[in-house]
Amino acid sequence: MTWSVEVDEHTCIGSGMCAALAPELFTLDAATASVVSSSVEPGELVLDAADSCPASAIVVTDGSEVVGPRP
Numbered sequence: 002m003t004w005s006v007e008v009d010e011h012t013c014i015g016s017g018m019c020a021a022l023a024p025e026l027f028t029l030d031a032a033t034a035s036v037v038s039s040s041v042e043p044g045e046l047v048l049d050a051a052d053s054c055p056a057s058a059i060v061v062t063d064g065s066e067v068v069g070p071r072p
């Protein structure tokens with residue numbers, strides 16, 4: 002079972018934190034970040050990236066359940 006991850010390009014402020022933390026998961030193009038793949042293996046790294054995003058622009062879902070950012 003994989004998780005889905007997406008970056009809301011309208012919310013992303015282009016800080017680059019996600020790409021610095023997890024370059025295998027996120028890239029920073031021009032002004033906003035994007036995901037390398039929308040399907041990711043479940044794990045701490047993608048959750049840490051979602052938790053660390055200053056704009057809360059990264060959303061991680063397991064099926065219909067939002068698992069990141071964590072409350």
Ligand code: SF4
Nearest residue numbers: 013014016017019054
């Ligand atoms: S950490 Fe958040 S705001 Fe910064 S580039 Fe990544 S998605 Fe955008």
